[in-house]
Amino acid sequence: MTAAAYDAVAVQYAEFAREVWDVHALERAVWAAFADSVRGRGPVADLGCGPGHLTAHLRSLGLDSFGVDLSPAMVELARAAHPDLRFEVGSMAELELPDASLAGILSWYSLIHTPPAEVPRYFAEFARMLAPGGHVLLGCFESRGGPLTSFDHKVTTAYCWPLDELAGFGAAAGLSEVGRVYREPVAGERPLRHAGLLLRKP
Template structure:
């Protein structure tokens, strides 16, 4: 369902996200901190990569990054935009990757459409594919400490998470929290706070 929904809007979505974070230095700083944590340690997967704009940004930061997305249309756009970069169709819940093969995982607004009952499977897969000492950077809409809520996203149903709840799932999967960041919405954005978690596999 999510893949088909993004297939249908792939071109418009790619246009929307091009430069979408140019005015958000806090998020660029978080990506840089993530890159500094994993650079030179091995491959980095951008999971839910969409049209590949952040995959390309990670590579500009010196990472051996590649992208994975459920949407075949998004992967076609990513390959066209960045022909030298590896992009694959796949699910974050069942990655076609060996155990302990990654130095890092970027999951930037990639779990927002996932029904809450399924989220632990994603963290389990992150833990399986990350090497010891590897890092995950996760971004999401944040519920300001209130309860988990769903909302009508432009593409398909999405969720606004308490970071504490996501951090709890991460801890249950064996991750240690390194840090978190909150950002208020900017002009023209949905009136929702944004959050990110940087996690480490011991």
Template sequence: MTTAYDAVAVQYAEFVRDIWDGDALDRAAWAAFADSVRGRGPVADLGCGPGHLTAHLHSLGLDVFGIDLSPAMIELARAAEPALRFEVGSMAALDLPDASLAGILSWYSVIHTPPAEVPGYFAEFTRTLAPGGHVLLGCFEAGGGPVSEFDHKVTTAYRWPLDELMALAAAAGLVEVGRMYREPTAGERPFRQGRLLLRKPQP
């Protein structure tokens, strides 16, 4: 997956800039997430890509940094947002202390993960979140069907029923705060979009 995104980093950065800047419902989800974590500590944008959403969360008043598996994406993010922190790293094994984050944005960053490996990602989210911390997750929704594989053009990706993702998150110790669905807009893949807002309970 690293090599695949390295190869298309510049084109991908141009594509997501146009897509992610335009949807009012997505902006509302990011704002609700920001309201939930603002002033509580650092926030990690996991799978940050070229850093567009990292910068947006910073504009909403968050102490945010980005992590991505692709060195080419991190290079683009650092060039575009030199005042922000970006690091190469894997969500499967985050180089972060336990309970060190107030929030995690996982915006389409688990879509390429084989379903059997997703529980490990949620375990890392729970480990690195402080009690009371929040996760905002965005994905392609399965439209009422099972988890399904599709050709993402960059590399294989998966559509998920939100109920199944939520069950994996709950098994890792996270609770649901809310969820949202929206239909695709022009230029997006013809799949319903899903969002989950999760929280790590206080002890």
């Protein structure tokens, strides 16, 4: 369902992502900190990569990055825009990657549509794929300390999470919290707070 929804808006989404996400200096700083944590340690997966702009940005920061997305249309756009990078169609819950094979995982707003009951297994899969010392950077909408809530995203239903709860899922999977960051919405965005969570596999 999510894949089909993003297939239908792939071109428009690619334009939105290119125009909007590039303007946030705080998010660029978080991506840079993530890159500093994993650079030179092995491959880095951008899971839920969409049109591939963040996969390419990670490569520009010196990472051996590749992208995976559920949406074939998104992967097609990513391959066309960045022919020198690797992009695959797949689910980040069931990737055919060896255990401990990744230095880093970027999951930037790619869990926001996941039904809450399924989220813990994604964290378990992240932990399986990460090598010791590897990091995962998660981006999401944050519930301002309140309970989990859903909202009508332009593509399909999405969720605002208490960041403590997501960090708890990480801890249950064996991932320790390194840090977190919050950003208020800017003009033109939904009135939702944004958050980043950096986790590490010991």
